[in-house]
Amino acid sequence: MSANSLMQLAGQLSSGAVKVVDLTQVLGPDTPVIQLPEPFANSPAFKSEVISEFDDGGPAWYWNQISCGEHTGTHFDAPGHWISGKEYNDGTTDTIDVNNLVGPACVMDFSKESAENNDFLLEPEHIKAWEAEHGSIEAGSWVLMRTDWSKREGADFLNADENGPHTPGPSEAAIKYLLEERNIMGWGVETVGTDAGAAGGFETPFPAHTLMHGANKYGLASLNNLDQLPPKGAIIIAPPLKIENGSGSPLRVLALVES
Amino acid sequence: MSANSLMQLAGQLSSGAVKVVDLTQVLGPDTPVIQLPEPFANSPAFKSEVISEFDDGGPAWYWNQISCGEHTGTHFDAPGHWISGKEYNDGTTDTIDVNNLVGPACVMDFSKESAENNDFLLEPEHIKAWEAEHGSIEAGSWVLMRTDWSKREGADFLNADENGPHTPGPSEAAIKYLLEERNIMGWGVETVGTDAGAAGGFETPFPAHTLMHGANKYGLASLNNLDQLPPKGAIIIAPPLKIENGSGSPLRVLALVES
Ligand SMILES: [Mn+2]
Numbered sequence: 001m002s003a004n005s006l007m008q009l010a011g012q013l014s015s016g017a018v019k020v021v022d023l024t025q026v027l028g029p030d031t032p033v034i035q036l037p038e039p040f041a042n043s044p045a046f047k048s049e050v051i052s053e054f055d056d057g058g059p060a061w062y063w064n065q066i067s068c069g070e071h072t073g074t075h076f077d078a079p080g081h082w083i084s085g086k087e088y089n090d091g092t093t094d095t096i097d098v099n100n101l102v103g104p105a106c107v108m109d110f111s112k113e114s115a116e117n118n119d120f121l122l123e124p125e126h127i128k129a130w131e132a133e134h135g136s137i138e139a140g141s142w143v144l145m146r147t148d149w150s151k152r153e154g155a156d157f158l159n160a161d162e163n164g165p166h167t168p169g170p171s172e173a174a175i176k177y178l179l180e181e182r183n184i185m186g187w188g189v190e191t192v193g194t195d196a197g198a199a200g201g202f203e204t205p206f207p208a209h210t211l212m213h214g215a216n217k218y219g220l221a222s223l224n225n226l227d228q229l230p231p232k233g234a235i236i237i238a239p240p241l242k243i244e245n246g247s248g249s250p251l252r253v254l255a256l257v258e259s
Numbered sequence: 260m261s262a263n264s265l266m267q268l269a270g271q272l273s274s275g276a277v278k279v280v281d282l283t284q285v286l287g288p289d290t291p292v293i294q295l296p297e298p299f300a301n302s303p304a305f306k307s308e309v310i311s312e313f314d315d316g317g318p319a320w321y322w323n324q325i326s327c328g329e330h331t332g333t334h335f336d337a338p339g340h341w342i343s344g345k346e347y348n349d350g351t352t353d354t355i356d357v358n359n360l361v362g363p364a365c366v367m368d369f370s371k372e373s374a375e376n377n378d379f380l381l382e383p384e385h386i387k388a389w390e391a392e393h394g395s396i397e398a399g400s401w402v403l404m405r406t407d408w409s410k411r412e413g414a415d416f417l418n419a420d421e422n423g424p425h426t427p428g429p430s431e432a433a434i435k436y437l438l439e440e441r442n443i444m445g446w447g448v449e450t451v452g453t454d455a456g457a458a459g460g461f462e463t464p465f466p467a468h469t470l471m472h473g474a475n476k477y478g479l480a481s482l483n484n485l486d487q488l489p490p491k492g493a494i495i496i497a498p499p500l501k502i503e504n505g506s507g508s509p510l511r512v513l514a515l516v517e518s
């Protein structure tokens with residue numbers, strides 16, 4: 001066995017000392033999709049149609065045609081998704097630096113707060129309290145906000161009423177802190193989008209989108225299984241499809257965790 | 260800094276001592292798709308349609324609807340894609356064990372042989388010669404056949420004439436050796452499918468599909484940049500979309516390499 005550190009990782013994966021955690025929702029016709037109010041255009045749901053299934057069209061093989069919006073289910077937001085990030089020449093799914101797609105994760109558990117207040121907003125003081133307990137967020141980290149929202153289903157997941165959706169997310173000040181004081185790589189959530197449900201009405205609307213993408217940084221939405229990650233110590237792998245000029249994409253998000 | 264080995268990896272990624280190599284083709288309308296002869300059903304090409312692009316439908320955001328076959332561009336073949344693997348209850352994109360999606364890669368360079376003979380077949384003796392030079396293939400490895408086929412474009416990539424496609428791939432004996440003697444996890448190629456162009460006429464038709472999937476193992480097609488990987492020492496990350504009952508999917512394939 002080589003002393004090479006990647007070969008050590010291979011050995012740990014093989015022995016089970018490092019395990020892979022799936023942070024991804026199932027992608028199917030029932031996968032929740034964000035619902036925008038009039039007059040905005042909405043994304044279609046995921047659809048799958050059989051091409052052949054052990055039949056005359058393909059006696060030994062089964063395959064499907066699929067369609068969906070780029071922002072469906074567990075998905076990646078590229079800088080070019082937002083007007084603040086549209087000028088970056090490495091800001092779409094085909095041009096981003098792949099070195100940015102694998103990195104350390106900081107997982108902040110605000111599930112209790114989010115259960116008590118569905119409109120819970122993460123503020124800089126919450127992050128600073130987390131850092132006081134777990135250590136400072138390193139530059140280049142992915143910060144993941146655990147809310148246990150992924151345990152909800154159907155209408156409870158989108159959680160909208162006549163005033164719009166009620167889902168937790170970050171304040172503008174929280175995103176500014178993470179970008180300006182910590183220089184993070186990405187921001188990930190369990191909810192349908194990276195911003196709070198009420199974020200369209202904030203002084204800076206949709207701060208996770210506006211500020212993160214304005215800084216050429218990334219977002220991840222509809223993550224699962226954040227309760228299986230340690231506060232620090234996991235490596236997240238978040239590789240979007242390499243769609244030509246893509247604004248984002250559904251993806252399989254994995255985490256490496258020491259067991 | 261923690262002594263934790265995943266945190267060492269995070270440090271190596273941050274310092275550039277470990278870099279990420281993108282093994283993925285761009286996914287767009289020109290992405291080559293396998294062409295099956297009559298009477299078999301074929302897969303549509305990739306298509307993207309704008310939902311909104313900084314316009315009335317979405318003044319601050321850009322996004323698209325996408326559609327394609329599950330086996331388009333750089334893609335993953337799940338066991339359930341093939342009749343020999345259809346009974347596995349962990350054989351579709353939503354049920355496979357995610358621990359199998361990250362592992363060591365063995366990269367075998369047969370680019371010279373494939374240039375000289377477009378129908379080049381990899382045989383057990385080629386693999387044994389590679390092992391004599393680089394060491395035995397460990398169980399659980401992904402074996403990737405470099406042919407430089409990814410440097411071809413358009414018709415030269417599919418390389419078909421009136422007798423069908425002429426593209427390199429493995430013999431039945433080679434796949435048997437890799438499965439039975441080495442217990443590999445996956446088989447990956449640069450060509451449009453995991454089997455040789457002529458493999459429909461083999462004694463066991465499509466042995467990479469029939470035998471690999473029959474053993475609940477995986478395939479990767481249309482890989483890029485295999486010439487940037489060492490023969491041994493890279494870790495491959497191959498996470499398909501978590502499509503409900505999916506036979507495979509386009510995906511972003513990454514490799515971790517020590518620089
Ligand atoms: Mn999105």
Ligand SMILES: [Mn+2]
Binds near residue numbers: 334336
């Ligand atoms: Mn395929």
